[in-house]
Amino acid sequence: MHNRQPKRHADLLELVYLEIDGELSQRETRALNDHASSCLECRVIRREMLVFNSVLDEIKIDAHPDLARRVLENLPPAAWEMRRPASWRVAAIAFLGLFGAAYALTFQSEPLGEALPWIGTLAAMAELFGSAALAGAGLLAASWSGVGLALGEILSRSTMGLVAFGVFVLGIDCLFLRYLWRLSRREALVPGRPSHPRGRSK
Amino acid sequence: MTQESLEPSDAEVVAAVLRGDKELFGEIVKRYQGRLVNFLYRLLYDQAEAHDLSQEVFFKTFQALDRYDPQYKFSTWLFRVGRNAAIDRLRKRRLKLVSLDRPSRSQDSDSAWEFPSSERGPYGEYRNRERGGAISEAIGSLPWEYRELIVMRHYGELSYAEIAEVKKLPLGTVKNKLFRARQILKESLADFMAD
Numbered sequence: 001m002h003n004r005q006p007k008r009h010a011d012l013l014e015l016v017y018l019e020i021d022g023e024l025s026q027r028e029t030r031a032l033n034d035h036a037s038s039c040l041e042c043r044v045i046r047r048e049m050l051v052f053n054s055v056l057d058e059i060k061i062d063a064h065p066d067l068a069r070r071v072l073e074n075l076p077p078a079a080w081e082m083r084r085p086a087s088w089r090v091a092a093i094a095f096l097g098l099f100g101a102a103y104a105l106t107f108q109s110e111p112l113g114e115a116l117p118w119i120g121t122l123a124a125m126a127e128l129f130g131s132a133a134l135a136g137a138g139l140l141a142a143s144w145s146g147v148g149l150a151l152g153e154i155l156s157r158s159t160m161g162l163v164a165f166g167v168f169v170l171g172i173d174c175l176f177l178r179y180l181w182r183l184s185r186r187e188a189l190v191p192g193r194p195s196h197p198r199g200r201s202k
Numbered sequence: 203m204t205q206e207s208l209e210p211s212d213a214e215v216v217a218a219v220l221r222g223d224k225e226l227f228g229e230i231v232k233r234y235q236g237r238l239v240n241f242l243y244r245l246l247y248d249q250a251e252a253h254d255l256s257q258e259v260f261f262k263t264f265q266a267l268d269r270y271d272p273q274y275k276f277s278t279w280l281f282r283v284g285r286n287a288a289i290d291r292l293r294k295r296r297l298k299l300v301s302l303d304r305p306s307r308s309q310d311s312d313s314a315w316e317f318p319s320s321e322r323g324p325y326g327e328y329r330n331r332e333r334g335g336a337i338s339e340a341i342g343s344l345p346w347e348y349r350e351l352i353v354m355r356h357y358g359e360l361s362y363a364e365i366a367e368v369k370k371l372p373l374g375t376v377k378n379k380l381f382r383a384r385q386i387l388k389e390s391l392a393d394f395m396a397d
Contacts, residue, residue: 013381014377014381017380017381017384018377021355021361021362022361023361023362048388052384052387052388052391053356055333055337055391055394056337056341056352056356056387057356058333058334058337059334059337059338060240060357061239061240061243061249062236063235063236063238063239063253063256064239064253064315064317067231067235067239067253067256067257068228068231068232068235069228070257071227071228071231071257071260071261072225072227072228072231074257074261075224075227075261075264076261076264076265078264078265078266078267078268079265079268080220080267080268081224083268
């Protein structure tokens, strides 16, 4: 805020507003006080403004005593509540555990001082994950081909079965589209962040 | 150390809520409910609707709490949501006035707020009502941009910088408009400022 000196009464009126709103620095307030102490008109303006402010305050209402309780009791579920920070912690702990196991398996017969560089551990880890991924993929392929065989068997029996399956798939699609629509609506309702860098908190 | 400095900041309370202490959101509500209700009441002129909307605003901020950036003031974020909600509500109200076959607000509102009576004896009641009515009318008859700023400053108790942030206006413009708005109000309320 610029350093203002009250030169004219028009300026002073603005300064008085700022003073009442607590927007003047100590130095500016001192300058205003110095001026007002020798100027009757300015003292009158100041008093008027204080009365004006209190008049505006007269029509303030109290918040209902139950408001906070009602808000807390009816808080809607928030998307962020589902994303607990513990979820990534579990993954991180599992990763570290696996890493530790791989390290122990690789160097179990050697003293630490003679251990190979870390690259060896990483290679062992990669191998471990590769094997796990292969096993997982095999399991998935097997289960999908099983599901495919079962479905083929059911659908080839009658046309009604085929129609029922079509209706089922369509229903799933509709549910998914409805979910996407609700998600986009919720995004639209979410307020944006303030984009101005002014007025930052302390 | 003062009592105020011992209180956790808004950002700290929000962080605690996000960590799972949902009940602490009540602290945020208690801090802002008075200012928000007054702010909305002066824009909507309906006490029950102001309370309904305050609830909605708190719900919206709760749902988007993970998007709050602690480098900004929580108040500016909350009041921006409140302002947008009030504008939406006024727009809907105008549409309802046009559509004659729709029920009125009191019929479709399911929140029964009961407010205590503020009667203070026959003389006081009459005088206060007259004066209060004049103040309300003077604020209500201000052009929208001035009215909004006066309401933000006096009833939302926002600082000039906060108003500038909520309204996305330069600080100087906020000062000038507030100054002008108060001049208009002062002239309208000249009769009531003598006592």
